[in-house]
Amino acid sequence: xxxxxxxxxxxxxxxxxxxxxxxxxxxxxxxxxxxxxxxxxxxxxxxxxxxxxxxxxxxxxxxxxxxxxxxxxxxxxxxxxxxxxxxxxxxxxxxxxxxxxxxxxxxxxxxxxxxxxxxxxxxxxxxxxxxxxxxxxxxxxxxxxxxxxxxxxxxxxxxxxxxxxxxxxxxxxxxxxxxxxxxxxxxxxxxxxxxxxxxxxxxxxxxxxxxxxxxxxxxxxxxxxxxxxxxxxxxxxxxxxxxxxxxxxxxxxxxxxxxxxxxxxxxxxxxxxxxxxxxxxxxxxxxxxxxxxxxxxxxxxxxxxxxxxxxxxxxxxxxxxxxxxxxxxxxxxxxxxxxxxxxxxxxxxxxxxxxxxxxxxxxxxxxxxxxxxxxxxxxxxxxxxxxxxxxxxxxxxxxxxxxxxxxxxxxxxxxxxxxxxxxxxxxxxxxxxxxxxxxxxxxxxxxxxxxxxxxxxxxxxxxxxxxxxxxxxxxxxxxxxxxxxxxxxxxxxxxxxxxxxxxxxxxxxxxxxxxxxxxxxxxxxxxxxxxxxxxxxxxxxxxxxxxxxxxxxxxxxxxxxxxxxxxxxxxxxxxxxxxxxxxxxxxxxxxxxxxxxxxxxxxxxxxxxxxxxxxxxxxxxxxxxxxxxxxxxxxxxxxxxxxxxxxxxxxxxxxxxxxxxxxxxxxxxxxxxxxxxxxxxxxxxxxxxxxxxxxxxxxxxxxxxxxxx
Numbered sequence: 001x002x003x004x005x006x007x008x009x010x011x012x013x014x015x016x017x018x019x020x021x022x023x024x025x026x027x028x029x030x031x032x033x034x035x036x037x038x039x040x041x042x043x044x045x046x047x048x049x050x051x052x053x054x055x056x057x058x059x060x061x062x063x064x065x066x067x068x069x070x071x072x073x074x075x076x077x078x079x080x081x082x083x084x085x086x087x088x089x090x091x092x093x094x095x096x097x098x099x100x101x102x103x104x105x106x107x108x109x110x111x112x113x114x115x116x117x118x119x120x121x122x123x124x125x126x127x128x129x130x131x132x133x134x135x136x137x138x139x140x141x142x143x144x145x146x147x148x149x150x151x152x153x154x155x156x157x158x159x160x161x162x163x164x165x166x167x168x169x170x171x172x173x174x175x176x177x178x179x180x181x182x183x184x185x186x187x188x189x190x191x192x193x194x195x196x197x198x199x200x201x202x203x204x205x206x207x208x209x210x211x212x213x214x215x216x217x218x219x220x221x222x223x224x225x226x227x228x229x230x231x232x233x234x235x236x237x238x239x240x241x242x243x244x245x246x247x248x249x250x251x252x253x254x255x256x257x258x259x260x261x262x263x264x265x266x267x268x269x270x271x272x273x274x275x276x277x278x279x280x281x282x283x284x285x286x287x288x289x290x291x292x293x294x295x296x297x298x299x300x301x302x303x304x305x306x307x308x309x310x311x312x313x314x315x316x317x318x319x320x321x322x323x324x325x326x327x328x329x330x331x332x333x334x335x336x337x338x339x340x341x342x343x344x345x346x347x348x349x350x351x352x353x354x355x356x357x358x359x360x361x362x363x364x365x366x367x368x369x370x371x372x373x374x375x376x377x378x379x380x381x382x383x384x385x386x387x388x389x390x391x392x393x394x395x396x397x398x399x400x401x402x403x404x405x406x407x408x409x410x411x412x413x414x415x416x417x418x419x420x421x422x423x424x425x426x427x428x429x430x431x432x433x434x435x436x437x438x439x440x441x442x443x444x445x446x447x448x449x450x451x452x453x454x455x456x457x458x459x460x461x462x463x464x465x466x467x468x469x470x471x472x473x474x475x476x477x478x479x480x481x482x483x484x485x486x487x488x489x490x491x492x493x494x495x496x497x498x499x500x501x502x503x504x505x506x507x508x509x510x511x512x513x514x515x516x517x518x519x520x521x522x523x524x525x526x527x528x529x530x531x532x533x534x535x536x537x538x539x540x541x542x543x544x545x546x547x548x549x550x551x552x553x554x555x556x557x558x559x560x561x562x563x564x565x566x567x568x569x570x571x572x573x574x575x576x577x578x579x580x581x582x583x584x585x586x587x588x589x590x591x592x593x594x595x596x597x598x599x600x601x602x603x604x605x606x607x608x609x610x611x612x613x614x615x616x617x618x619x620x621x622x623x624x625x626x627x628x629x630x631x632x633x634x635x636x637x638x639x640x641x642x643x644x645x646x647x648x649x650x651x652x653x654x655x656x657x658x659x660x661x662x663x664x665x666x667x668x669x670x671x672x673x674x675x676x677x678x679x680x681x682x683x684x685x686x687x688x689x690x691x692x693x694x695x696x697x698x699x700x701x702x703x704x705x706x707x708x709x
Contacts, residue, residue, distance in 0.1 A: 106269050134159070144192065149312035149313050149319045150189050156580055159335050171198065177209065216305070218307075218308075218330045230281065231276060237269055242293070258623060343626045345585070346631075351401025368411040373595040386622075394423065395424070427468070428467065435473045446483075464487065478521070481521055505520060514582065516528045528634050528635050545566070591606075592605065623689075625689070661705055666698040676693075682704075682707075683695045
């Protein structure tokens with residue numbers, strides 16, 4: 001049955017769910033001080049899952065993504081399903097303090113090269129009648145950095161794609177075209193220009209397919225050559241940083257980047273070139289000397305290729321900056337998937353005090369002057385972000401801190417009350433008791449007391465349906481879980497540093513990109529993974545924080561770092577989260593809000609320094625708005641993304657005499673984000689960075705037809 005989306009589709013589709021990248025940084029659970037450390041950093045994170053508890057093993061896909069099902073292999077109600085979006089996961093180290101590099105290597109010399117094969121194009125270039133909207137990603141091997149970078153980008157954005165490893169599979173005609181002449185792919189990405197395993201017949205099949213189906217090609221890592229309109233110039237090695245400057249064409253292709261800001265190429269090899277004929281080759285990036293570093297070239301037969309003349313890995317900042325523009329180009333501005341950039345910091349333990357790092361028994365509770373500085377600073381930070389940003393800090397509070405019999409100094413509470421509407425508030429329980437040892441009734445009471453306080457004060461954004469449990473506890477014990485759910489809580493945070501190795505029954509990580517997980521014992525409770533940071537819960541000054549940092553990481557770096565160096569490292573981690581479209585919130589604590597005077601004689605705090613360093617890096621390069629989401633909305637994004645990943649949408653663009661339309665078929669109910677489509681009659685339309693995305697609700701096992709304006 002065909003449903004005409006123009007008339008029958010509801011318009012209240014759930015919110016956008018772009019792809020994301022989880023990180024598994026260890027946690028110093030002994031102090032509730034999550035760290036964003038490498039996998040081998042010290043950790044002391046006990047687990048409390050009962051020995052006989054059911055397992056909930058994560059489904060992280062291996063880095064060497066499998067190829068999709070053979071043509072016309074049935075899956076459920078689809079006769080030609082697309083592979084699940086979450087098939088490709090290589091970004092698990094995005095949050096590592098010192099990420100493991102995927103080493104760039106020089107391009108291997110292959111002979112004969114593609115341009116040396118004879119050209120005997122046998123098909124006329126005509127507009128194809130049917131084109132499936134997915135990408136074919138081709139590589140010689142599955143461990144090439146550029147293959148991993150391209151696959152990671154497609155997966156995080158949510159673009160359907162299939163992979164072909166040339167050393168394992170022959171490119172046959174049926175892989176590219178259906179029996180009736182339909183085109184199985186809307187774009188082709190070569191991990192690099194040197195696919196040495198292809199023979200002349202395979203290259204010819206690919207060339208014929210690209211011409212007949214009007215398909216664009218990307219070479220994610222290319223050598224300057226006449227086949228892409230260039231003459232080679234001296235290459236550069238991975239120990240050289242090369243600033244890549246946007247040309248006029250590059251500013252148009254990557255409109256979300258600041259045209260004046262160079263894209264730095266680090267830790268990669270590159271092969272610059274001179275443009276032979278500007279009429280057919282347009283540079284997008286170039287060196288200061290004018291050598292091309294990325295081009296769009298039109299071949300004599302009309303086929304187009306976009307070539308990047310440098311390597312990339314999934315963790316390369318330059319790859320993250322450029323990937324959307326490249327994918328948008330190869331897809332001709334219309335594709336399944338979407339990208340949004342998120343920043344959702346959450347500060348725990350608000351209203352109460354914390355024991356501080358260092359000798360003695362010092363404690364700290366956010367004082368009135370620090371509250372005032374924090375609120376003023378937040379407004380200034382939000383104003384520094386691009387237009388359309390919605391940055392706001394979320395505060396997880398403990399109501400006991402408002403009780404003058406427990407905390408006689410009421411000045412901080414007066415200060416919080418005066419600025420309470422400038423933040424979003426989350427339940428963190430009344431007393432901050434670890435929930436693992438509490439009964440259902442005790443847990444429910446802890447939550448209910450905070451709910452009562454929030455209602456009486458009218459705290460902004462508060463809902464009893466969400467909470468941050470103290471110490472991220474109570475998610476594996478019977479009594480606490482019963483109390484949490486009885487109190488009406490349906491969304492909690494987990495901790496991405498609690499990996500499957502630490503808690504195999506209920507890890508705190510993302511099971512797939514930008515997806516959380518249902519609690520294995522109470523599936524009505526959804527767990528949103530949250531990233532720890534190296535701004536520690538028990539630190540309120542730079543001296544305390546850098547001392548604890550060096551205590552943990554001296555061996556990693558071989559020396560003690562300065563405070564400014566630790567801030568710079570953390571900002572790099574945070575920028576990777578942001579540029580990878582990661583929706584997971586971030587963990588901080590109230591001690592991090594303490595105001596201190598910096599070397600510049602201006603007021604600072606650990607939290608403000610962390611966010612400021614991130615904003616400085618981001619706004620110097622990118623103009624896209626940054627969104628903060630409430631916890632319940634993050635859960636909605638993750639649930640939508642999980643459903644989208646699993647529903648195996650098959651989208652086909654069909655050209656007719658009166659125009660084109662998309663036909664979408666899904667194996668399950670989900671919402672399909674379609675970037676580049678502005679079709680309000682077919683679903684909710686959201687414009688981000690000047691690009692429309694229509695969120696089309698799809699029923700199971702029916703075909704939805706959407707006119708393309």
